[in-house]
Amino acid sequence: MARPSPAALDASALPPVDRVLGWPGVNDLSLRHGRTAVLAAARAELGACREKAKSHLLTEHDLEPARLATAIAARVAAATRPRLQLVWNLTGTVLHTNLGRAPLPREAIDAVARAQGEAVALEYDVTTGKRGDRDELVAPRLAALCAAEHATVVNNCAAGLLLTLGALARRREVIVSRGELIEIGGSFRLPDLMRAAGARLIEVGTTNRTHLADYESAISARTAMILKVHPSNYRITGFAAEVPSNALAGLAAARGLPFVVDLGSGALIDLAAYGLPAEPVVADVVAAGADLVLFSGDKLLGGPQAGLIIGRETLIRRLNRDPLKRALRPGKLTYAALDAVLALYQSPESLPERLTTLRLLTRGADSIRATAERLCPVVAAALPAGYVAAIEPVASEIGSGAQPGETLPSYAVAIRPRGTQKASLTSLAGRLRRLPRPILGRLAGDCLFLDMRCLEETAEADFSAEIGRLNR
Numbered sequence: 001m002a003r004p005s006p007a008a009l010d011a012s013a014l015p016p017v018d019r020v021l022g023w024p025g026v027n028d029l030s031l032r033h034g035r036t037a038v039l040a041a042a043r044a045e046l047g048a049c050r051e052k053a054k055s056h057l058l059t060e061h062d063l064e065p066a067r068l069a070t071a072i073a074a075r076v077a078a079a080t081r082p083r084l085q086l087v088w089n090l091t092g093t094v095l096h097t098n099l100g101r102a103p104l105p106r107e108a109i110d111a112v113a114r115a116q117g118e119a120v121a122l123e124y125d126v127t128t129g130k131r132g133d134r135d136e137l138v139a140p141r142l143a144a145l146c147a148a149e150h151a152t153v154v155n156n157c158a159a160g161l162l163l164t165l166g167a168l169a170r171r172r173e174v175i176v177s178r179g180e181l182i183e184i185g186g187s188f189r190l191p192d193l194m195r196a197a198g199a200r201l202i203e204v205g206t207t208n209r210t211h212l213a214d215y216e217s218a219i220s221a222r223t224a225m226i227l228k229v230h231p232s233n234y235r236i237t238g239f240a241a242e243v244p245s246n247a248l249a250g251l252a253a254a255r256g257l258p259f260v261v262d263l264g265s266g267a268l269i270d271l272a273a274y275g276l277p278a279e280p281v282v283a284d285v286v287a288a289g290a291d292l293v294l295f296s297g298d299k300l301l302g303g304p305q306a307g308l309i310i311g312r313e314t315l316i317r318r319l320n321r322d323p324l325k326r327a328l329r330p331g332k333l334t335y336a337a338l339d340a341v342l343a344l345y346q347s348p349e350s351l352p353e354r355l356t357t358l359r360l361l362t363r364g365a366d367s368i369r370a371t372a373e374r375l376c377p378v379v380a381a382a383l384p385a386g387y388v389a390a391i392e393p394v395a396s397e398i399g400s401g402a403q404p405g406e407t408l409p410s411y412a413v414a415i416r417p418r419g420t421q422k423a424s425l426t427s428l429a430g431r432l433r434r435l436p437r438p439i440l441g442r443l444a445g446d447c448l449f450l451d452m453r454c455l456e457e458t459a460e461a462d463f464s465a466e467i468g469r470l471n472r
């Protein structure tokens, strides 16, 4: 407890809240933000003063009308400020789950903007005037792109798995290789999800090796499906063996079981054709005999958060009849964005230019280096004393579990403490995070890397203005 100061006021010195609301600086706030928000802020600020009084720390200065008005204005601003902030993703991870994964292409942004404030024919067939099906907006294109019979859409890939397991394997068994019992960041654990769906997990093989015979001997009258999960965020190397999809598909078909593949990222097109690390292509997995394939909308596809399920029409219809489908279906904004993104895929030639995710992933090291060269002096000028900035080659990652271990050559503005002075990089990183639009880099050892891959030329001026605020 602080020692009572002779100048300390007690709580009786506090002005009544109604009087404070009438002060000019506060009254103006009410006109702009309404009485409710300002009353709440005034009460909170006076409450803080009351606490100070209890600790004998309240002074005349605290109760000056100008100071109180400023503090109340700050509280109103904090209460009404959007919580979802834009950030600069200079982490080097393009599909960063914590940063919202795929940035949408312009066409999808426009489609979402159009759809959000107007009535749309989401489940309405304008030719017949009858009720329609929201999946029909995207299913035909999606199925065609995957060379599959049919498609359905849910909230995300985890929801896709929940629906598939719930609808096809409730109270029955699902066979999965031990090498594929994955946990993905953010509490996605396959065994937990299975339990939540009411399916029983039958693990086969060992962590590093699973053979066709392991699956074969696990099949019983209780088996509902064989599930293969793409090990997204890790890789087993060395003495390892997994059963290829076509062999599993053959076994499942021979025993009358559905073969389901959770691909996670899943590319609609062959990324190797664009010089990127090869990632399983959905159509190839279908061709290998998968009955259902599940993948995310906001990973390599480059669209909104969604879980896409494609495959046999009979199975998709069973999923759509399950009550879980109604609970897991996305809203109109997702369909608007997905529709626009799938339309871009109709012109694959222009995809690397128009699909933002692919444009960032295929961005050439020369172009990234040019950005780093233009911005390095800007960063250097904005840095507080004690730090130096230089251009350095780095390795970006696709992120979201696509091709773990594979990297993309990139360039960063690398910030280090100058000489022997030990200015703290963590404190600098904290200051960058407190900018109006936080700048997020990657701290590694004695260096803060600002990977320039996701900073496109059109955004350089805004970035320069942002980092220029560091010293103000």
Ligand SMILES: *Cc1c(COP(=O)(O)O)cnc(C)c1O
Pocket (backbone or CB within 6 Å): 156, 157, 158, 159, 184, 188, 229, 230, 231, 232, 233, 262, 263, 264, 265, 295, 296, 297, 306, 307, 400, 401
């Ligand atoms: C990312 C991933 C998921 C989860 O996808 P969400 O769309 O985030 O729900 C599931 N399975 C695999 C293999 C993944 O890589």
